[in-house]
Every structure is written in structure tokens, then in C-alpha cells.
Amino acid sequence: MSEPVDGAVLAERLVALGVRVTTEAQRSNESLTRIEAEIDRRVRDGSVLVNSYVDNHRREHEALAAERDRVEVALDARLHEMNQLRAQMTAREAALVTRDQLDATVEGIRALVDQMRLRIESGEQARSNLEGRLWMLGAVLSAAMVLINVAMAVVLHLWK
16 A cells, blocks of 8 residues: 555645645634625625615605695694784774673664654644644634725725
């Protein structure tokens, strides 16, 4: 057989022939390198996922803020309209008459109506009296005219 060969010499001969020879330490280093690469890949993938989640979350907050701003503008406009309506109602309410004022005005009008009724009644009575006097004056004048006509007829008849 052949002579015993040292492991280091054998490894050099195999490397010279193009055969890859690895030692246990090299295999451990390669395994650690693969594990580190896998960890780095997973960290990058996790980082991408976290960044994606953070971006989505930020966009969601921006969308909510934009919606809140839109709703605030609409609410401010509605509240402004309500305040204008309240001001109009307050102005109209100030122009309205209170019940006490209305009652006092109605009582004043009733008093004026009663005074006017009394004046009209007294005017109607005065008119009736005047009409009666005129009727009487007319009757007296008519009777006087008849008497004068009769007296003239008698005087004329006697004079003839």
C-alpha cells in the first residue's frame, strides 16, 4: 500500500487537483455565514414589512386628518349658518310685540272705540233733534203759508 499521508499534505494535493476540501472549521464558518445571510435577509424582509406597515399607517392617519379637516370645514360652515339664523331670529324676536304691550294697545283701542261710539251716538242724537226741529219748522211754516193763503183769499174775496 501506500505510505501514510499527513492530512494537511493530502488536503494540499486534493486542492491542487481541483477538489474542494473543507475542514470542520471552514464548514462551521460557512454555516455561520449562511445563517447570518439568512438573518440579514429576514431582517431586510422584516424591515420592508415594517416600513410598509408604517407607511400604510401614516397614510391612514393622513387620510383621517384630511377627512377630519373636511368635516371641520363643513361643520364650521353649518355652525356659521346656524349662528346667522339665530341672529335673524333674535332680530325678529326683538321686533315682536310682547303680550303686555299688545294687551295695553288693545285696551287703548277699546277705550277709543268706546269714545267714538259715544260721540257717534251723541252726534246721531243731535242730528235727530235737528231733523225734528227742522220738521217742526217745516210744519209751522207750511201751516203759516196755508193760513196766509187762506187769509189772502178771504181778504181778496171780501175786497172785491
